[in-house]
Amino acid sequence: MNKTISGIAVAAMLFGPASPVFASDGISGAPASAQGINYHHMPGPDMAADGSLAPNGVVANGYLFLAGSAFTPRTSTQTVTYPSSGCSNSSAALTTSLELPQGASILGVRLFYYNSGTPSDVGLFLTTYPGDGSSIDQLTGNSTLNTGYSSEYFNLAVPVVVDNISRAHVLTGVTGGVTRLCGMRVFYSP
């Protein structure tokens, strides 16, 4: 079931053509994307603020929300573009470090993205690196919607316990085609 944020749609319709909305994210003058009216939240257990839908026995009310434009390319040969609104597109993987308190339990990650109808998707990875040449993809996922701005939650079957002494935790996003990575929100139990 998708949930459409109708308030934004109403505002966009009222003020769209006559009074353009301007972004305030470092590209002053660039109009905010009108595609915001198609914002779909796919439901997930991370949407309950009190954590009531988290696995039994887990009090989950921690979130870390990182914008897509805070992710950085991990090669110098890939192209990166910034359409606006905290979203990025790149020809290869974009990464950022995940810094959470020691012992926190990561329950899942919600992927925020934009896809305007192309068959491509946005990939998500939560990967841990101990620095010894090995790695574990703790969570992987791919977007499924192509109706504008959307978000989908990817659940960890077994929570990942943050261990800052033994491994680095990294979020990686892969944008296919002209899709955009707009952010990731980690759902965790502190």
Add this chain to the structure above:
Amino acid sequence: MMTSIRKPVSMIASGVFMLAAAMPMAATAGDQPLPPRAPDLAQADQPAGTVFNYLFIAGATFHPLESATAFAYSGAGCIHKTGGSGNLFAHKVVLPEGAVVHYLRLYFFDTSTEKVTAFFTTYDAAGGFNELTSVSSTNDAGGFASTLSPEISYTVDNFSAPINLVANLGAQNNNTLRFCGMRIAYEPPVLDTIFKDGFDPQPL
């Protein structure tokens, strides 16, 4: 005050050069595990009794300071230079106010004649910087290894001194020298909420 060690001292390794066979490079996440390295015996940043907290940042999440720097993803969270100019990569450090930083550990893969050097650097945003400690890779027969910096005692001051971790990947432009990450060992601040207003009752 400025203490500069921008350019790491080169050529410690002058003995045996063991170039590993070319390692496969992963193009995306989903890396295939590789054999683990030999254990690091310098464990001063992991004392018994667990007094430290840690901040562990993978090399792949560092960004170059200059667009002219050419680099690639080596797999396993590591990056390496492929050419261009500029050797420096950075990552911001966000720690709680009052935390005390003690050690910096560098993770790397090194079968080259060059080395990667890690710096813990603070800035004043007015032209000054202070590289409080640093540590370099060593030519390691097994490839993957870690080295530990000398101990420091730096109290995080988020009001006046932003902090970066900086890696200098030197002149090696292939995957025989990879930067895989850094780990900070720090003491968290003591949050004394009981006596923060003093022991004696305060007038309301």
